[in-house]
Amino acid sequence: MKRELQNQVNALVLQVLFRGFRVLYKHDERVRKEMDAWKDGLTLKLVCGPGGAVLAMRKSERTGVAKLHRAQRTAITMRFKSVEGAFRVLTGQMSVSQAYAAHFFTLEGDIYQTMSFVRCVEYAEAYLFPRFWSRRILKEVPEKELSALRVYVLALLENGR
Amino acid sequence: MNYFEFTNPTKLCSGQGALDNLAYELEILGASHPMVLSDAMLEKIGTLKQVTDALSDVQIGRIFTDIPRDSSIETVNRIAKEYRDFGCDALVALGGGSVLDTAKGVRLLISQDADDLLELMGCECVPKGKPVPFVAIPTTAGTGSEATAVAVIKNPKLGIKMEYISQQLVPDTAILDPRMTATLPPRITASTGMDTLCHAIEAFSCLQKNPVSDAYAISAIELVRDNLLRAVRFGASRQARWAMANASFLAGAAFSNSMVGVVHAIGHALGGVCHVPHGDAMNILLPAGMMFNCKKCRDVYGELLLYLGGPELYGKTPKQKRARAAIEEVLRMRERLHRLTGLPVTLKEAGVDPAKFPEVARAALNDGAVIVNPRQVTYEAVIRILEVSYGN
Numbered sequence: 026m027k028r029e030l031q032n033q034v035n036a037l038v039l040q041v042l043f044r045g046f047r048v049l050y051k052h053d054e055r056v057r058k059e060m061d062a063w064k065d066g067l068t069l070k071l072v073c074g075p076g077g078a079v080l081a082m083r084k085s086e087r088t089g090v091a092k093l094h095r096a097q098r099t100a101i102t103m104r105f106k107s108v109e110g111a112f113r114v115l116t117g118q119m120s121v122s123q124a125y126a127a128h129f130f131t132l133e134g135d136i137y138q139t140m141s142f143v144r145c146v147e148y149a150e151a152y153l154f155p156r157f158w159s160r161r162i163l164k165e166v167p168e169k170e171l172s173a174l175r176v177y178v179l180a181l182l183e184n185g186r
Numbered sequence: 187m188n189y190f191e192f193t194n195p196t197k198l199c200s201g202q203g204a205l206d207n208l209a210y211e212l213e214i215l216g217a218s219h220p221m222v223l224s225d226a227m228l229e230k231i232g233t234l235k236q237v238t239d240a241l242s243d244v245q246i247g248r249i250f251t252d253i254p255r256d257s258s259i260e261t262v263n264r265i266a267k268e269y270r271d272f273g274c275d276a277l278v279a280l281g282g283g284s285v286l287d288t289a290k291g292v293r294l295l296i297s298q299d300a301d302d303l304l305e306l307m308g309c310e311c312v313p314k315g316k317p318v319p320f321v322a323i324p325t326t327a328g329t330g331s332e333a334t335a336v337a338v339i340k341n342p343k344l345g346i347k348m349e350y351i352s353q354q355l356v357p358d359t360a361i362l363d364p365r366m367t368a369t370l371p372p373r374i375t376a377s378t379g380m381d382t383l384c385h386a387i388e389a390f391s392c393l394q395k396n397p398v399s400d401a402y403a404i405s406a407i408e409l410v411r412d413n414l415l416r417a418v419r420f421g422a423s424r425q426a427r428w429a430m431a432n433a434s435f436l437a438g439a440a441f442s443n444s445m446v447g448v449v450h451a452i453g454h455a456l457g458g459v460c461h462v463p464h465g466d467a468m469n470i471l472l473p474a475g476m477m478f479n480c481k482k483c484r485d486v487y488g489e490l491l492l493y494l495g496g497p498e499l500y501g502k503t504p505k506q507k508r509a510r511a512a513i514e515e516v517l518r519m520r521e522r523l524h525r526l527t528g529l530p531v532t533l534k535e536a537g538v539d540p541a542k543f544p545e546v547a548r549a550a551l552n553d554g555a556v557i558v559n560p561r562q563v564t565y566e567a568v569i570r571i572l573e574v575s576y577g578n
Contacts, residue, residue, distance in 0.1 A: 125394075131310040
């Protein structure tokens, strides 16, 4: 039951994260710069534990990222070892760096390209979590180029596909 | 951190005569046709012959010595093909970091039945495959590659050094024989020794640090402190050579489990873009990297003073000044090595063109090591570290 609930929360946060990426691609210069530098056609997948929620994306020139079918093979796959581990990261209990240090996920694909994706996640976290919360998990909280409230509102209006 | 993992399955054969056990070690690993990997220099100076002599009762499948200083994906793929063509059943790697990392790449390909190393990129994602017995015999005391789950291999097309992290890369056996490093010139002894020190310091201060990796890192630092200058001055000292070989192994095991940070990230980039030898880059960048991290690592560096400077210095240094004093100990060690061997202490001396800094910084930011660095690594921070290290 607890695991199922965590799974649902993970799926919800992945959806927010995806919409957040699209909003930030349009409104945060740093995120746009990172995504523009990704290899054309780059595909990425976040897998939240065995049988868990999945976010599969590809680089899109127009919107930064676009969704892919979860079963599609991707160039980069970050695979959490457990639903619980993914839940801790996606709910801001620990950062991606801390999760990496604790071996919570494995990575298939080019580490070099993944670092840019990690930076995008950290920028998104700075918007998605309150500042006092981000400070607990991020090494340094990046400055926001627009208000978090605006990001949330734009994310709600964003196409989630 | 409230969770950590630690692994070091490598059997260590260390000390005088260790190489004499090579044939036995291969036999108990179930190998009968090993492929021996080395480089042209080790062949020329007779080090390779010592190994083939130790294998006189073993049918060597193939000896491959055409491994460049910065081994590439193409080299690894080519050797794996030869391994199969010659019906080899084990790997013996004799050399420095490049040869050992090449062997790791070959092992990964053979064990996974793959042809191209690019297919196996990643971190902790490769499952256990076909067993490929693997013995590592380091000829430098620096990379610690004989004890790590990491291989750094160049991708010439992208001009970067790529990291592979997998338990499948860890050698079955490491042979540390002081004879293997006895002829190492003082300058290379100094450069590789500083690489060891850098591994240990970064392992002791990165986000992935844990009590077990700390123990390995501390032992390595103490051995470097007591033996590096001696190994540089008196290269024939077996005691000093052996101690440095052990230090290298210990530091390797430490950072294999706690990773390295900004100094290595920039060092890998400098190697890829400007071809600065890895040990030289570590020697040049370490103090600036420590100064950068000091904001977050004051207590950790303060503790390091005990191992870098000894108990007397630690005892008489006020707590708030210990971190700074630890960095000064590194600077002092570097200065002594510079006087003894001419080891460069600035990027200017190493012939780096400052116009390449932006390219180096961009590559460093994408190195896996920045993720566990205690302080957030930004483009501006890397540029600043490079500028300070250039000699400004």
